[in-house]
Amino acid sequence: MSTFLIVFREFMESLLLMSILLGFSKREGLHKEKSILAGGILGILFSVFITFSVFYVLPLIHISLPSELIDLIGHLAIILSGVMLLYITYRIHPLFAVHKNKHVANLFSQKNIKDASFFVPTFLLVLQEGFEIVLFTMTTSFTHSLASNSLSLVLGFVAAVAASSLLYLTYLKNHVKKLFKITEYTLIIYGAYLIIHGGTELFESLLH
Secondary structure (H helix, E strand, O other): OHHHHHHHHHHHHHHHHHHHHHHHHHHHOOOOHHHHHHHHHHHHHHHHHHHHHHHHHHHHHHHHOOHHHHHHHHHHHHHHHHHHHHHHHHHHHHHHHHHHHHHHHHHHOOOOHHHOOOHHHHHHHHHHHHHHHHHHOHHHHHHOOHHHHHHHHHHHHHHHHHHHHHHHHOHHHHHHHHHHHHHHHHHHHHHHHHHHHHHHHHHHHHHO
């Protein structure tokens, strides 16, 4: 659940960012559309690759642990996942958003913008979303199987593409912030649930 929502949010941010850059290039007559698309697509491919790599490695580490530690670590990981989701929602994600906005603003404010490369900035900005996915899903990826994580990755990306297309092809484009707020509240609720559920399971295991 949390992995899907995080993948969905981050990839939708990538696609919306590409849309903003494409719109700016078209409006200003910069003819940078091809380089923006190339940088964005390459960034998405790299993001998928690093995310899948982590999804592949972390469950293997989990499986290789002694069986008596797996349950204990699993309960602690669930609690930590909940704490991380709440902290990410309230603190880390807003900081990353400010950082990305500054980079985009600096790109737009360049005096020689017609000669500037849009490929590298687009690639790096989109790739940052991939690193955010890895960071934000680290704890849940540790306790979930590769199949489960991969399915969340694919569904999250497909949902992001569909949502981004609807937002910019229909009247829904004015509701971007509302959509992000819904996912934010969902992550908060799910994070609180993980803390309660993991704490209960840990308490019961210690009693036995």
